[in-house]
Amino acid sequence: MYKLKSLLKSLYRYNKKCLERKIMDIMEKFLETIEKNNLIEKNEKIVIGVSGGPDSICLLHLIWRLRKDLNIEPFVVHLNHQFRGKEAKKDEKYVEEFCQSLGVKLFIFSYDVSKYSSEKGISFEVGGRELRYGLFHKVAKQTGATKIAIAQNRNDQAETVLMRLIRGAGLDGLTAIDYKRDGNIIRPLLDISRKEIDDYCEKNALMPRIDKTNLEAIYTRNKIRLELIPYIEKNFNPAIIEALWRSSNLLKEDNSCLNLLTEEELQKVVAQKNNNQCLLSKKKFDRLHIAIKKRILRRSIKQVKGDLKDIGFTHIENILDLIHKKNVGSRLDLPGHITVQLGYNSIDIKNNKALEKKNFDFNYKLNIAKTTYIKELSASIKLEIIHGSDINDNTKNLKTAFIDYNKVSGDLTIRNRKRGDRFKPLGMRGSKKIKDYFIDKKVPKEIRNKIPILCDEKGIIWVIGYRMSEEYKVDNQTKKMIKITYMEGCLEN
Amino acid sequence: MYKLKSLLKSLYRYNKKCLERKIMDIMEKFLETIEKNNLIEKNEKIVIGVSGGPDSICLLHLIWRLRKDLNIEPFVVHLNHQFRGKEAKKDEKYVEEFCQSLGVKLFIFSYDVSKYSSEKGISFEVGGRELRYGLFHKVAKQTGATKIAIAQNRNDQAETVLMRLIRGAGLDGLTAIDYKRDGNIIRPLLDISRKEIDDYCEKNALMPRIDKTNLEAIYTRNKIRLELIPYIEKNFNPAIIEALWRSSNLLKEDNSCLNLLTEEELQKVVAQKNNNQCLLSKKKFDRLHIAIKKRILRRSIKQVKGDLKDIGFTHIENILDLIHKKNVGSRLDLPGHITVQLGYNSIDIKNNKALEKKNFDFNYKLNIAKTTYIKELSASIKLEIIHGSDINDNTKNLKTAFIDYNKVSGDLTIRNRKRGDRFKPLGMRGSKKIKDYFIDKKVPKEIRNKIPILCDEKGIIWVIGYRMSEEYKVDNQTKKMIKITYMEGCLEN
Numbered sequence: 001m002y003k004l005k006s007l008l009k010s011l012y013r014y015n016k017k018c019l020e021r022k023i024m025d026i027m028e029k030f031l032e033t034i035e036k037n038n039l040i041e042k043n044e045k046i047v048i049g050v051s052g053g054p055d056s057i058c059l060l061h062l063i064w065r066l067r068k069d070l071n072i073e074p075f076v077v078h079l080n081h082q083f084r085g086k087e088a089k090k091d092e093k094y095v096e097e098f099c100q101s102l103g104v105k106l107f108i109f110s111y112d113v114s115k116y117s118s119e120k121g122i123s124f125e126v127g128g129r130e131l132r133y134g135l136f137h138k139v140a141k142q143t144g145a146t147k148i149a150i151a152q153n154r155n156d157q158a159e160t161v162l163m164r165l166i167r168g169a170g171l172d173g174l175t176a177i178d179y180k181r182d183g184n185i186i187r188p189l190l191d192i193s194r195k196e197i198d199d200y201c202e203k204n205a206l207m208p209r210i211d212k213t214n215l216e217a218i219y220t221r222n223k224i225r226l227e228l229i230p231y232i233e234k235n236f237n238p239a240i241i242e243a244l245w246r247s248s249n250l251l252k253e254d255n256s257c258l259n260l261l262t263e264e265e266l267q268k269v270v271a272q273k274n275n276n277q278c279l280l281s282k283k284k285f286d287r288l289h290i291a292i293k294k295r296i297l298r299r300s301i302k303q304v305k306g307d308l309k310d311i312g313f314t315h316i317e318n319i320l321d322l323i324h325k326k327n328v329g330s331r332l333d334l335p336g337h338i339t340v341q342l343g344y345n346s347i348d349i350k351n352n353k354a355l356e357k358k359n360f361d362f363n364y365k366l367n368i369a370k371t372t373y374i375k376e377l378s379a380s381i382k383l384e385i386i387h388g389s390d391i392n393d394n395t396k397n398l399k400t401a402f403i404d405y406n407k408v409s410g411d412l413t414i415r416n417r418k419r420g421d422r423f424k425p426l427g428m429r430g431s432k433k434i435k436d437y438f439i440d441k442k443v444p445k446e447i448r449n450k451i452p453i454l455c456d457e458k459g460i461i462w463v464i465g466y467r468m469s470e471e472y473k474v475d476n477q478t479k480k481m482i483k484i485t486y487m488e489g490c491l492e493n
Numbered sequence: 494m495y496k497l498k499s500l501l502k503s504l505y506r507y508n509k510k511c512l513e514r515k516i517m518d519i520m521e522k523f524l525e526t527i528e529k530n531n532l533i534e535k536n537e538k539i540v541i542g543v544s545g546g547p548d549s550i551c552l553l554h555l556i557w558r559l560r561k562d563l564n565i566e567p568f569v570v571h572l573n574h575q576f577r578g579k580e581a582k583k584d585e586k587y588v589e590e591f592c593q594s595l596g597v598k599l600f601i602f603s604y605d606v607s608k609y610s611s612e613k614g615i616s617f618e619v620g621g622r623e624l625r626y627g628l629f630h631k632v633a634k635q636t637g638a639t640k641i642a643i644a645q646n647r648n649d650q651a652e653t654v655l656m657r658l659i660r661g662a663g664l665d666g667l668t669a670i671d672y673k674r675d676g677n678i679i680r681p682l683l684d685i686s687r688k689e690i691d692d693y694c695e696k697n698a699l700m701p702r703i704d705k706t707n708l709e710a711i712y713t714r715n716k717i718r719l720e721l722i723p724y725i726e727k728n729f730n731p732a733i734i735e736a737l738w739r740s741s742n743l744l745k746e747d748n749s750c751l752n753l754l755t756e757e758e759l760q761k762v763v764a765q766k767n768n769n770q771c772l773l774s775k776k777k778f779d780r781l782h783i784a785i786k787k788r789i790l791r792r793s794i795k796q797v798k799g800d801l802k803d804i805g806f807t808h809i810e811n812i813l814d815l816i817h818k819k820n821v822g823s824r825l826d827l828p829g830h831i832t833v834q835l836g837y838n839s840i841d842i843k844n845n846k847a848l849e850k851k852n853f854d855f856n857y858k859l860n861i862a863k864t865t866y867i868k869e870l871s872a873s874i875k876l877e878i879i880h881g882s883d884i885n886d887n888t889k890n891l892k893t894a895f896i897d898y899n900k901v902s903g904d905l906t907i908r909n910r911k912r913g914d915r916f917k918p919l920g921m922r923g924s925k926k927i928k929d930y931f932i933d934k935k936v937p938k939e940i941r942n943k944i945p946i947l948c949d950e951k952g953i954i955w956v957i958g959y960r961m962s963e964e965y966k967v968d969n970q971t972k973k974m975i976k977i978t979y980m981e982g983c984l985e986n
Contacts, residue, residue, distance in 0.1 A: 223729070250664065291746040
């Protein structure tokens with residue numbers, strides 16, 4: 001890393017004229033933020049999102065001034081949102097001229113953001129953000145840039161904290177905007193106030209464009225900026241922006257500590273995971289602090305769902321309730337085809353939509369007096385010989401069946417259904433296709449392939465969780481039985 | 494613990510009449526809060542602070558209804574603040590009659606809170622709180638009560654969160670009001686809203702007193718309650734109370750997790766501690782996460798100071814800066830006579846006022862070629878023989894001296910000053926009383942007893958940190974020297 005002090009000296013030599021004219025400069029603060037949060041390294045290419053407003057123009061100008069000392073190269077991306085007609089065209093023109101005057105390469109794009117957003121059923125803000133970030137990444141790839149700089153300031157930070165609190169956020173939400181996210185999105189203006197930015201633009205005669213819609217208290221954020229914050233400044237704390245910004249920085253530290261701890265514990269608690277399923281050890285999970293439990297659940301859901309959209313505090317509370325109640329086999333459906341099921345010694349979080357697409361088959365040979373683990377189902381099956389025919393089963397919450405030992409021919413196996421499978425359901429005379437049985441029982445298509453079936457060499461003994469076969473049932477002639485115990489939600493041990 | 498469900502059944506039998514009249518009851522919610530947070534055990538005596546307002550009357554009534562089922566006994570404490578004249582007298586009368594009607598024992602006190610507060614230079618609110626809590630504890634002691642119940646509700650909680658955020662609090666501040674504090678202060682109404690309490694009072698015809706000063710937007714809290722919250726309810730989120738209450742409960746979990754972690758780490762990091770001094774291992778401290786570092790510093794300061802009054806975020810930042818800069822010996826003065834000094838391998842946090850009162854003496858015999866630890870000063874002194882008279886000292890940040898080996902008589906010792914001590918300061922002809930030397934050098938009285946003095950059997954060699962003696966100095970006749978290294982802020986190893 002470069003040394004801040006020596007860099008500043010060199011910069012001030014470079015900008016001697018400014019100093020001579022005694023222009024107040026935010027460069028020192030800007031560099032402190034960059035250094036403290038490791039935002040920019042020497043020799044990087046940086047994409048900068050520039051609307052033409054004071055924030056992004058100030059950001060571009062500051063980075064541009066550092067280009068020689070840090071040997072960095074800025075690339076500007078401007079998106080014309082086609083929303084404010086002539087004004088938008090003027091913004092575009094201004095950014096073009098500004099970049100030309102600095103000798104910075106510019107990428108201009110134009111999209112009908114209103115159309116895009118309404119087609120996707122999202123708000124104009126969310127649509128605009130989606131498009132902009134997509135373009136930033138595209139240009140970064142094209143130019144080989146390793147950072148994307150976004151112009152959000154201390155006031156944006158404070159407004160976001162307040163907005164999130166009003167909605168009732170947790171620690172994660174209250175930390176608001178990050179200095180650095182995903183390793184390459186950086187926000188180096190986050191410690192600088194709107195006032196400082198306006199002053200900077202004025203004193204350097206940058207003449208940024210003013211977005212008039214920012215001055216209308218129509219959106220929640222604008223209302224917070226233009227009404228709520230001035231009200232609090234006047235009546236409660238004139239330094240509210242500073243206070244909120246400080247709070248969010250303190251909360252960021254706490255959040256980062258808890259996230260690190262969660263990461264450590266997650267390594268220990270996760271028994272199996274892939275993109276569609278996450279299996280947690282119930283025993284290890286139980287020992288954790290509630291704050292870490294909640295974070296682990298959120299991370300696991302994110303892992304299998306891809307995001308945390310529509311997953312609220314209540315869902316997490318409900319999962320904890322499910323786990324607390326200890327009813328093995330009970331399950332909870334969450335938005336986005338996610339289910340959480342309490343297994344024998346595991347918590348099973350999975351994405352059913354993704355799993356259903358997966359074409360999987362399994363087939364295990366079973367041994368009497370042994371337990372076999374079926375990895376595909378995270379389940380175990382146990383076979384025991386029992387003499388006599390007296391069925392006395394105290395096993396709760398497990399799927400158990402008893403069959404006549406002498407009716408079994410050859411090896412026992414457990415597998416999923418095959419084309420043409422038939423069996424004679426208990427209590428029925430004739431035999432039936434498994435497919436028709438599933439249809440009759442209204443078993444959802446997507447789970448049919450995952451239902452385990454116990455067989456011997458002659459045929460199907462038990463459609464586990466559904467029906468035994470008539471052919472293997474215990475009767476008053478039975479001398480010797482096999483007790484079959486099927487346990488869902490098991491960890492392999 | 495009692496079982497909530499069975500308790501509720503019995504309660505509803507007991508309150509059958511209410512149910513028949515279909516009175517909406519907050520008892521279930523109340524019991525849930527009590528159970529979840531372990532607030533009340535069976536067979537306890539409970540002191541309840543009762544002003545006569547809806548909150549405390551509702552609290553008393555709810556606890557009173559539980560008296561038989563939980564075998565608990567309530568004792569009411571009422572303080573007449575002598576502030577609202579006739580109104581205060583009416584409040585007192587009302588509480589008296591209410592307690593009589595329930596058959597609950599009442600303790601009435603009367604203080605001029607305005608006078609008390611202005612004499613102590615504190616606000617009326619703070620003064621009133623000090624007096625009330627003092628009385629609660631007094632009555633608890635007198636009656637053998639193990640809990641003190643305070644009537645704060647969900648709205649109080651939400652208002653506090655907002656008030657703290659406006660001031661710029663960290664996680665600890667934003668968790669606002671605790672369900673349980675110090676093991677015996679409990680707040681069982683914290684999940685119940687002001688509206689629910691008002692409804693309860695009305696439906697049970699309890700006729701509580703209304704404190705009119707609560708309806709005037711003069712104090713910050715009243716202003717938040719009567720202006721800011723209604724404004725947010727109208728313009729941003731009608732469920733703001735619920736949202737803030739949820740936030741603070743989420744933050745409480747996170748805070749409790751971080752506090753537990755801090756407690757664990759604190760055990761490892763603290764090398765020595767008593768009520769006036771806390772010595773942390775620098776090496777172990779350096780490895781911790783910033784969030785834990787800050788908490789450990791706050792706890793250590795609280796330990797030696799008694800509280801955290803006047804200790805702000807900036808002080809903690811300054812201590813971290815001090816540690817980060819690694820200048821051994823550098824120190825920082827904090828409010829309340831607290832100093833933080835960076836030692837050789839320690840961080841030394843102490844209360845100088847308390848230490849100065851302590852009358853301590855020390856006297857250690859030293860061995861050449863050995864290091865001696867002086868517990869009273871958390872310091873070490875090392876003596877080495879060096880041949881020749883060439884003083885070549887590269888030891889930075891340490892107090893070092895060289896003396897002529899042959900000028901020393903008998904054993905070397907290190908001790909604090911004694912009455913009548915004299916020495917001949919380096920470069921001076923005559924000798925001087927140590928006391929006068931300290932006065933001349935303007936050494937603060939409170940630290941004079943703690944200044945280490947190196948002696949042999951003849952006299953004083955070095956007033957460490959101040960002046961060598963003329964009598965032992967190295968000259969061109971010197972053949973053999975003793976190098977003395979004094980290290981402050983050392984851990985004994």
